[in-house]
Amino acid sequence: MAKHPAIATQNAALRDQLTASNRDYWDRLVALLAKQPKRTSDRQLHDLLTGLLIAQQRDEPASQFFGGEPEDAVETLLTTLWPRPWWLTADLGFPFLLLTIGIVLPTAFLPAVPLQAPLLAVQYGLLIVALAIGIWLTPKFAFKGQIVSWGIIVLVLLVALNLAARWVPTAGLIFLTRKGGTVFLLAFAVIVTALIVWAKKRRTETWLPALTADLWITILLAVMARVAPTSALMVTTTGSILIAIGTVIGDLSILIIGWHIWQTRQAD
Structure with missing residues (x-):
């Protein structure tokens, strides 16, 4: 002591x-x-x-x-x-999973399109910087100020991610192949789902369940592009339409489930 x-x-x-x-x-x-x-x-x-x-x-x-x-x-x-910092909860994983499911994995739907290690480093680095700024600013504002500040941070982050995708040189290619990529994607989905279930048991109003539907829609589309007989379909116009529809449904699921979680939090 x-x-x-x-x-x-x-x-x-x-x-x-x-x-x-x-x-x-x-x-x-x-x-x-x-x-x-x-x-x-x-x-x-x-x-x-x-x-x-x-x-x-x-x-x-x-x-x-x-x-x-x-x-x-x-x-x-x-x-x-020794209370934990207010931000150190399972919800801290939400933005990282959202970036992975919403931006990173969709760029590698097709097995011929690789992930890029330098770009991944920049993307997650930008997210960490954005989160650090948001966590630092949050206690300084009332509720409305917090909403505005986080909104600005998200917009700036999206612009920065878009610029990074254009400017970061292509290098460190990581291919999610048909067999290995399929196993990796399914394992990733199962592990993340297990983490979401665990987090929900610890705290019922956690934000993580909002990602469940989008996670499996994204993984399903990526797996369809890697296994017969759907792999040939996914490189056609029909496949592009399926990806677009799946993306919209996934985004809507986040909004709908997230809104329900928000209402639950407000009630508590």
């Missing part, structure tokens, strides 16, 4: 004011906190002790104040003493 002599001395004096049962509880709690990966500072312990003494004056035992036995209380304290 982080040591500050002056505060540590105050903590020792505060501890002496605890009743025997509360002191025993406190010592057990401190011992458990000391075993955690993150260090509990003397200042944090001081705040906890102060709160416990106030509860003691109300004849409230330590187990009631901390919400259970020390082993249970530690789990709660870990989330209050």
Whole structure:
């Protein structure tokens, strides 16, 4: 634990004011906190002790104040003493998956059209920069300001991605072949779907389920371009129409499911 002599001395004096049962509880709690990966500072312990003494004056035992036995209380304290950043959730994967499903994979629908490693690096790099700017700006604005700022960021990002697709030199070609590419695409879809199910179980209003339909539509179209007898069809005008229809349906599914998730979040 982080040591500050002056505060540590105050903590020792505060501890002496605890009743025997509360002191025993406190010592057990401190011992458990000391075993955690993150260090509990003397200042944090001081705040906890102060709160416990106030509860003691109300004849409230330590187990009631901390919400259970020390082993249970530690789990709660870990989330209050070291809260995760607001943006560090499963939803952080949403923009990366959206870029992959909506922009990256559609460029390689046909097995003869490869992905380009330098372009991929630029695309995901631009996304990371955009997210960093958005995360930095979000706390500085009210709700309407957040919507406007994120809207501007998205528009600038789309323009930058378009320019990157034109200007980044062709190199580092990655072909999603008929057999290997099909296996990769199906495995990717299954893994992402499993992650979405897992994220939804942890947090029902996560944004990730909005991508499920678009994910499988995109994968289905890409697989159709790699297996007989549909592979020949996908290089024709009919195939182009199917890709266009699938793209529209996928985009609409994101909007419709996303709107439903938005309403659920607002209700909560």
